[in-house]
Amino acid sequence: MTKSLDRTELGLLLALPILIGLAFILPKWIVNYMQVSMGTGLVALGVMIQMRAGLVSFGQGLYFCIGGYAAGMAAKFWGITDLFLLLILGLVGAVLVSSILGILMRRYREIFYAMLSLALSMILFGLLSSTEELGSTDGFNLPTPTYLGWAPEGRAALLSLYIITSCLVIACALALHRFLQSPVGYVNEAIRENELRVEYLGTSAHRLVQITYMLAASVSAIGGVLWALALGHVDPEMTNWTTSGQFVFVAILSGIGNIAAPLIGTFILEIVRVYAVEISPNTWQMILGTVMLLTILFLPKGLWSLVSKMGNKQKSTDGDAAQSVGG
Template sequence: MSTRLPTFGNVELTETLQDWRLLSGIVLFVVLALYPGITLNAYHTRLLTWIMCFAIAAMGFNIVLGYTGLLSFGHAAFFGTGMYTVVLVMGQAGINDLVVLLLLAMIMSGIVGAIIGALSVKTHEIYFALLTLALAQLLYILAVRDIGGLTRGTDGIGVSRPDFFGIPVSELSAQIYLLGFYYHVVLVALAATIVLLWFVLRSPFGLTLKMIRENETRAEMTGVPVLRYRVYSMILSAMIVGLGGALYAVLIGHITPEYLDWTMSGEIVFMALLGGIGTFFGPVIGAGGFIMLQELALSYTEYWHFTMGLVLFVVVLTLRENGIWGGAKTLVEMITDRRGEQ
């Protein structure tokens, strides 16, 4: 929901609210930035890095589902493209700088996004879901069967640690690399993604995507080249999901075609939905919720699929596009409303 300035509504309140949000954002960022240095807890740092990689991916995904209104079941293609770009550029071209690798990964994912976007631009709803699924699955088969001789099939490829602007951080021990360097790279990438999307999705561009989501006929009859904007939406989404994939590839150090499979797409959808596809921050919360839930379920039972399936089922039936983040927001609003009445 937009809060407009300067008239209509309470200006002071909205401005205070924005200050409050910005302030808590900065505090959260600082706390997260200091966390590994203070606790030196490698397990938690790794978990947080993992969550943040997927938070980026889920936010990128939600541009297509939440804002443009199209369910893609093929986003693993972009995540996997990001991953494979990192490992292949490192292995084949010998480029070892993290920033270059991340940029190349985003560009490659963007190109794949443009292709899949252009091919699927005229389909809707389940046809869009099934078409993106089939297209992504073609990439998966390409990687599994090692067509082109680059991916080593199901064995996968190891990823070595990249350097940073010529600084040989890769020579650090694995633990210090993560705690002292890589975690912070991912944190900054997530913060940058949030800030970028905060502005982009509130801009006329973001409004245009919402127009397409709400009523494509009307958008077209308002002079919007709908098909072109749907492709833009896919490209932007693919680039950000690719960034998430590229960051994740370095974190886990070994990649296999599984990250291109449709179940991976399903997991990204799941995260966004869990947090709330109708909200801005939902996908971030969803990624955290999904991964922590998975860790929690795994520590009690080997049957964590069941737990995850049940949660997905219940979320779809109860919270829908609100997810847990939207649900929590509604709850807070209800409580404050009641207080206001008394």
């Protein structure tokens, strides 16, 4: 029997035509930021599903970079420009690397997990920065993608990539939501609360952590491919600690209460960054830091907690009204 759609899934499905329609209404620069934020939003989703298991990855840029560079190298050295084939290559690269590193990562928790993930991402950063064939610290450009032999130009090329990005992001969000609602997703929360009890129940916490790690790597690589194609460029900064820190920033800023939260939080971060740079070009990081500090102080569960409070308040109001009518 097919599982019915819940409110989150319905909301995501309704968001897709809205996202596509906005591309024809909003200014080009806003649409561009929306497209870029959807790519990085997938990486933030990867961070979020690990946080559900009590794991904080400060090196998620590793797979963000693997996805982008896999697509870039395939285009640069093999002349592959088909978006779907580039996505497959980026995904395969992330799965292979995460399946190996996951054997190591699944043994660690808390600060050790965070620091080890950071160390692995910085190893890749060092390798790419010293590889002249890949542009060293400057990176290299990517060509305009094609779609199963179709090669649009001008505005059609921009709209095509935006629409496909929107569809892929919503599809990934739906899949991750189903994952969090699955037995594995619920056991991840149990691992966060008391891993020893999970082991006593006969479930391998190490195996489930590796599954979550690989899933987060896969969705992050997809985000890396989409981000790289949107900007037409890749460079080692994709796996630098500052980039990985940004994804953690988004997860904390938006909260982990709903799968849509990191996607919305990523766009908010992009807009805050734009205006912060405009207001204070030399100290814009202070503005982002202030936003982060205020969020932690007044919304410790993230911006999504505002939506949750509004929903709970509405339910309470409806319940009181029903009780009054019944009385």
